[in-house]
Amino acid sequence: MFKSIIKSAVVVASLALATSAIAKDKIRVGISPEAYPPFTSLNAKNQWEGFEIDLLAALCKQMDADCKIVSIAWDGLIPALNGKKIDMIFNSMSITDERKKVIDFSDKYYNSPAEIIGTKDAPNVTVVDNPDGKGGKIANPADLKGKTIGVQTATIHADYAAKYFKDATVKVYDTADNHNADLVAGRIDYALLDSVAADDFVKANAAKGIGAKLIVPADPIFGVGAGAGLRKNDTKLKDKINAAIKAVRASGEYDAIAKKYFTFNIYGD
C-alpha cells in the first residue's frame, strides 16, 4: 500500500517534470485592432474572430504552441516585431520586397486579387497588356483617365495606382473605410482595394449603386500574397509555421476554415 503511494507519487512527479520539459512554445502574435473583416476583427464581446483567427488557431494547434494575440496598431506591428514585443505578425500582411528588407515572411497563407470598385456612374474598367512587354496584363489606364481613384496609404494598391494610373487623380486615404465612405459620397469615382474587402463592401452598398468594376490581373507589385511576418533571424519559428501551413493545407483543415468565409479559392493558385 505504502509502496504504491510512493510509486504513484514518483509517477506524478516525473509526469510533472516531463510536461514542464516539453512546455508548449509561447508565441506572441501581433494583430492590429483595426477591423479587417472577414480576416480579423473584434466582436462585440471583445473576442477576436475571422478567417485568420481560425487559421491561426489551427496552425498553433498543429505546431503545438501556445499562441497569444497581442493587439498592436497596424503601423506599429513591424517595429513591435523587431523590438521583440511580439514573435509573429498574422494580419493579412502582403509579402513585399520593401518589407522583406526589414522582416522575414513565412510562405503565403492566402492570396486574394485586387479589385476596382466604383460608383453607379463609373463604367467598368477593361484590361490591357502591360506596356513593359513582359506579357502581363494591367487595368486599362485609359479607362481611368481624368477619374479620381481612392487607395489606402502604404498599401500595394497605392503602389499599383501610383505606377499605372498616371492620368488619373489618385487620392490617398489613411484607411480603406474612409475611401469607401468617400466612394459612397461620390467624391471619388473608383477605389482600388483587396477583393475580399471589396466584396463585402459592394454587397453592403449595392443599393447605393456601388459595384465591382474589375478584378485586377496579378502583378509583381501585388506580390505573392499574405504571409506571417517574422523576425529575420527567427528561422526556427519560420520552419515550424511553414510546416504547419503545409500540414493544414494537406489535411483539408485549411479548406474547411476557408469555406466558412469565402465562396472562392482564397489560397490562390
Added chain:
Amino acid sequence: MDESLALFIEIVPTLLAAVPVTLILTFLSAIIGNTLALPVAVGSLSPHFYLRYPSLFYIFVMRGTPLLAQTYLIYYGLGEFFPGTWVQKSFLWPYLRDGFWYAIFAFSLNTAGYTGEILRGAIMAVPKGEIEAARAFGFSSALIFWRVTLPRAIQICLPTMTGETILLLKATSLASLITVWEVMGTARQIQKVTFRVYEPLIAAGILYILMVFVLTRLMMIVERRINRHRLAPA
C-alpha cells in the same frame, strides 16, 4: 546611425513639400476663425438671451468636443448627404469633393469657439475707467466698442491668441484624416513605407519647431506694434 542620417536626408524634401499645406491650413483657419470669434464673443456678452445663449452654447460645443470628431463629422458626415443630389452637378462640387476646404471649415469653426471665449474674457477685462472716459467725451456705444473696447481687448488677449495659433498649427495634423497630407500626415506616410518610426517623427518635429519659431517671431512684432504706446521710447 549612418543609416538614420541617410534616411533623414532622404525624407526632408518630402516633408518640406508638405510645409506649405500646413501653413496655408493654419493661416486661413486662423484668419477666418479669429474673425468669426468676434461675433461669438460679442454675442456671448449680449444682454439679449437669444444672442447670449446660442453664443455660449457654440463655445461650449466647440471646446467640448474633440477637433478630430469635428473634422471627421464635417467631412464624412456631410458627404452622406451628397449622393444623387444637385450638389454633385453644381459648380461647387470640385470644391466640395476636396478635403482641403472641409479642413479649413472645421479648423475655423473650432478656432472661433476657443478665441471667442478668450476675446469674451478680454472684453470684460478692459478697464471700466477707459470706457467711462470715452463716454464722458460723448462717444456713442458703437464708437466706444470699435475705438476703445475692441482695440484694448485685442491688446490684452494677443499673447494668448498667439498661443492659440500655435495650437492650431499643430492641430492641422488632423487634416490627413480627410486626405489633406500636411507635414505630420506625410511623416506618418513615410513611417508606413519605410517602417522606420523615429526618423520621420523627429524630422517632422524639427519642421514644426521652425514653423512655430517663425510664427512667434512674427506675432512678437505684431504685439510690439500694437502695444507701442506702452513701451518705453527707444
